[in-house]
Amino acid sequence: MTFTLVTRFAVDDAELSELHARAFDGDPAVVTPWASRLARHALTWIGAFAGERLIGFVQVCWDGGAHAFLLDTAVDPACQDSGVGTALVSAAVAETRAAGCAWLHVDFEPRLRHFYLDRCGFRPSEAGLIRL
Structure with missing residues:
Protein backbone atom coordinates (compact mmCIF):
# COMPACT_ATOMS: atom_id res chain seq x y z
CA MET A 1 0.00 0.00 0.00
CA THR A 2 1.27 3.44 -0.91
CA PHE A 3 0.67 6.26 1.56
CA THR A 4 2.24 9.53 2.63
CA LEU A 5 2.78 10.76 6.18
CA VAL A 6 2.03 14.42 6.83
CA THR A 7 3.01 16.06 10.12
CA ARG A 8 0.74 18.78 11.57
CA PHE A 9 -1.61 18.63 8.59
CA ALA A 10 -4.65 20.93 8.40
CA VAL A 11 -7.24 18.89 10.29
CA ASP A 12 -10.78 18.56 9.01
CA ASP A 13 -12.83 17.67 12.11
CA ALA A 14 -15.43 15.68 10.17
CA GLU A 15 -12.81 13.71 8.22
CA LEU A 16 -10.81 12.78 11.32
CA SER A 17 -13.98 11.93 13.25
CA GLU A 18 -15.07 9.64 10.41
CA LEU A 19 -11.69 7.87 10.49
CA HIS A 20 -12.01 7.33 14.24
CA ALA A 21 -15.56 6.05 13.83
CA ARG A 22 -14.36 3.49 11.26
CA ALA A 23 -11.35 2.45 13.36
CA PHE A 24 -13.19 2.17 16.69
CA ASP A 25 -16.75 1.29 15.63
CA GLY A 26 -17.98 4.72 16.68
CA ASP A 27 -20.87 6.85 15.50
CA PRO A 28 -19.86 8.56 12.22
CA ALA A 29 -22.40 11.32 12.88
CA VAL A 30 -20.51 12.54 15.96
CA VAL A 31 -17.96 15.19 15.03
CA THR A 32 -15.19 15.85 17.55
CA PRO A 33 -13.48 19.28 17.58
CA TRP A 34 -10.10 17.77 16.73
CA ALA A 35 -8.44 20.87 15.27
CA SER A 36 -8.97 23.01 18.37
CA ARG A 37 -7.95 20.18 20.73
CA LEU A 38 -4.76 19.51 18.81
CA ALA A 39 -3.88 23.20 18.66
CA ARG A 40 -4.20 23.45 22.45
CA HIS A 41 -2.72 20.17 23.64
CA ALA A 42 -0.62 18.38 21.04
CA LEU A 43 3.11 18.46 20.62
CA THR A 44 2.45 17.10 17.14
CA TRP A 45 0.07 14.99 15.09
CA ILE A 46 0.60 12.94 11.97
CA GLY A 47 -1.78 11.77 9.29
CA ALA A 48 -1.35 8.94 6.81
CA PHE A 49 -2.87 9.70 3.42
CA ALA A 50 -3.59 7.48 0.45
CA LEU A 88 2.70 6.55 12.12
CA VAL A 89 4.12 5.51 15.50
CA SER A 90 7.69 5.56 14.16
CA ALA A 91 7.18 9.10 12.86
CA ALA A 92 5.64 10.14 16.19
CA VAL A 93 8.67 8.74 18.05
CA ALA A 94 11.03 10.70 15.77
CA GLU A 95 9.06 13.94 16.22
CA THR A 96 8.96 13.47 19.99
CA ARG A 97 12.69 12.79 20.16
CA ALA A 98 13.39 15.86 18.00
CA ALA A 99 11.34 17.99 20.41
CA GLY A 100 13.73 17.00 23.21
CA CYS A 101 11.43 14.73 25.21
CA ALA A 102 13.02 11.92 27.18
CA TRP A 103 9.99 9.61 27.46
CA LEU A 104 7.08 8.63 25.23
CA HIS A 105 4.27 6.85 27.06
CA VAL A 106 1.45 4.79 25.55
CA ASP A 107 -1.51 2.96 27.05
CA PHE A 108 -3.09 0.15 25.07
CA GLU A 109 -5.56 -2.69 25.27
CA PRO A 110 -4.14 -6.21 25.67
CA ARG A 111 -5.00 -7.08 22.05
CA LEU A 112 -2.58 -4.33 20.92
CA ARG A 113 0.36 -5.53 23.02
CA HIS A 114 2.06 -7.20 20.03
CA PHE A 115 1.72 -4.03 17.96
CA TYR A 116 3.14 -1.58 20.52
CA LEU A 117 5.77 -3.83 22.13
CA ASP A 118 6.97 -6.00 19.25
CA ARG A 119 6.41 -3.80 16.21
CA CYS A 120 6.89 -0.33 17.66
CA GLY A 121 9.56 -0.96 20.30
CA PHE A 122 7.77 0.14 23.48
CA ARG A 123 8.60 -1.81 26.60
CA PRO A 124 6.10 -2.79 29.26
CA SER A 125 5.82 -0.73 32.41
CA GLU A 126 3.53 -0.50 35.38
CA ALA A 127 1.07 2.34 35.42
CA GLY A 128 -2.00 3.43 37.31
CA LEU A 129 -5.42 4.50 36.08
CA ILE A 130 -8.51 6.08 37.63
CA ARG A 131 -11.77 6.08 35.68
CA LEU A 132 -13.36 9.54 36.04
Whole structure:
Protein backbone atom coordinates (compact mmCIF):
# COMPACT_ATOMS: atom_id res chain seq x y z
CA MET A 1 0.00 0.00 0.00
CA THR A 2 1.27 3.44 -0.91
CA PHE A 3 0.67 6.26 1.56
CA THR A 4 2.24 9.53 2.63
CA LEU A 5 2.78 10.76 6.18
CA VAL A 6 2.03 14.42 6.83
CA THR A 7 3.01 16.06 10.12
CA ARG A 8 0.74 18.78 11.57
CA PHE A 9 -1.61 18.63 8.59
CA ALA A 10 -4.65 20.93 8.40
CA VAL A 11 -7.24 18.89 10.29
CA ASP A 12 -10.78 18.56 9.01
CA ASP A 13 -12.83 17.67 12.11
CA ALA A 14 -15.43 15.68 10.17
CA GLU A 15 -12.81 13.71 8.22
CA LEU A 16 -10.81 12.78 11.32
CA SER A 17 -13.98 11.93 13.25
CA GLU A 18 -15.07 9.64 10.41
CA LEU A 19 -11.69 7.87 10.49
CA HIS A 20 -12.01 7.33 14.24
CA ALA A 21 -15.56 6.05 13.83
CA ARG A 22 -14.36 3.49 11.26
CA ALA A 23 -11.35 2.45 13.36
CA PHE A 24 -13.19 2.17 16.69
CA ASP A 25 -16.75 1.29 15.63
CA GLY A 26 -17.98 4.72 16.68
CA ASP A 27 -20.87 6.85 15.50
CA PRO A 28 -19.86 8.56 12.22
CA ALA A 29 -22.40 11.32 12.88
CA VAL A 30 -20.51 12.54 15.96
CA VAL A 31 -17.96 15.19 15.03
CA THR A 32 -15.19 15.85 17.55
CA PRO A 33 -13.48 19.28 17.58
CA TRP A 34 -10.10 17.77 16.73
CA ALA A 35 -8.44 20.87 15.27
CA SER A 36 -8.97 23.01 18.37
CA ARG A 37 -7.95 20.18 20.73
CA LEU A 38 -4.76 19.51 18.81
CA ALA A 39 -3.88 23.20 18.66
CA ARG A 40 -4.20 23.45 22.45
CA HIS A 41 -2.72 20.17 23.64
CA ALA A 42 -0.62 18.38 21.04
CA LEU A 43 3.11 18.46 20.62
CA THR A 44 2.45 17.10 17.14
CA TRP A 45 0.07 14.99 15.09
CA ILE A 46 0.60 12.94 11.97
CA GLY A 47 -1.78 11.77 9.29
CA ALA A 48 -1.35 8.94 6.81
CA PHE A 49 -2.87 9.70 3.42
CA ALA A 50 -3.59 7.48 0.45
CA GLY A 51 -3.87 10.18 -2.16
CA GLU A 52 -6.17 12.74 -0.55
CA ARG A 53 -7.90 10.23 1.77
CA LEU A 54 -6.99 10.18 5.46
CA ILE A 55 -6.33 6.53 6.34
CA GLY A 56 -4.39 6.87 9.60
CA PHE A 57 -3.72 9.26 12.45
CA VAL A 58 -1.74 9.62 15.66
CA GLN A 59 -1.15 12.48 18.05
CA VAL A 60 1.46 13.19 20.69
CA CYS A 61 0.48 15.26 23.73
CA TRP A 62 3.06 16.34 26.27
CA ASP A 63 3.72 18.00 29.58
CA GLY A 64 5.93 20.67 28.01
CA GLY A 65 9.00 18.92 29.33
CA ALA A 66 10.39 15.40 29.33
CA HIS A 67 7.17 13.38 29.02
CA ALA A 68 5.01 12.88 25.95
CA PHE A 69 2.00 10.66 25.42
CA LEU A 70 0.94 8.79 22.30
CA LEU A 71 -2.82 9.09 21.80
CA ASP A 72 -5.58 8.31 19.34
CA THR A 73 -3.63 6.00 17.05
CA ALA A 74 -6.15 5.02 14.38
CA VAL A 75 -5.89 3.22 11.05
CA ASP A 76 -8.78 2.67 8.67
CA PRO A 77 -9.76 -1.02 9.05
CA ALA A 78 -9.36 -1.50 5.29
CA CYS A 79 -5.71 -0.41 5.62
CA GLN A 80 -4.69 -2.26 8.78
CA ASP A 81 -1.80 -4.73 8.67
CA SER A 82 -0.19 -2.79 5.82
CA GLY A 83 2.44 -0.87 7.81
CA VAL A 84 0.43 2.34 8.23
CA GLY A 85 0.18 2.14 12.03
CA THR A 86 3.83 1.22 12.48
CA ALA A 87 4.89 4.09 10.20
CA LEU A 88 2.70 6.55 12.12
CA VAL A 89 4.12 5.51 15.50
CA SER A 90 7.69 5.56 14.16
CA ALA A 91 7.18 9.10 12.86
CA ALA A 92 5.64 10.14 16.19
CA VAL A 93 8.67 8.74 18.05
CA ALA A 94 11.03 10.70 15.77
CA GLU A 95 9.06 13.94 16.22
CA THR A 96 8.96 13.47 19.99
CA ARG A 97 12.69 12.79 20.16
CA ALA A 98 13.39 15.86 18.00
CA ALA A 99 11.34 17.99 20.41
CA GLY A 100 13.73 17.00 23.21
CA CYS A 101 11.43 14.73 25.21
CA ALA A 102 13.02 11.92 27.18
CA TRP A 103 9.99 9.61 27.46
CA LEU A 104 7.08 8.63 25.23
CA HIS A 105 4.27 6.85 27.06
CA VAL A 106 1.45 4.79 25.55
CA ASP A 107 -1.51 2.96 27.05
CA PHE A 108 -3.09 0.15 25.07
CA GLU A 109 -5.56 -2.69 25.27
CA PRO A 110 -4.14 -6.21 25.67
CA ARG A 111 -5.00 -7.08 22.05
CA LEU A 112 -2.58 -4.33 20.92
CA ARG A 113 0.36 -5.53 23.02
CA HIS A 114 2.06 -7.20 20.03
CA PHE A 115 1.72 -4.03 17.96
CA TYR A 116 3.14 -1.58 20.52
CA LEU A 117 5.77 -3.83 22.13
CA ASP A 118 6.97 -6.00 19.25
CA ARG A 119 6.41 -3.80 16.21
CA CYS A 120 6.89 -0.33 17.66
CA GLY A 121 9.56 -0.96 20.30
CA PHE A 122 7.77 0.14 23.48
CA ARG A 123 8.60 -1.81 26.60
CA PRO A 124 6.10 -2.79 29.26
CA SER A 125 5.82 -0.73 32.41
CA GLU A 126 3.53 -0.50 35.38
CA ALA A 127 1.07 2.34 35.42
CA GLY A 128 -2.00 3.43 37.31
CA LEU A 129 -5.42 4.50 36.08
CA ILE A 130 -8.51 6.08 37.63
CA ARG A 131 -11.77 6.08 35.68
CA LEU A 132 -13.36 9.54 36.04
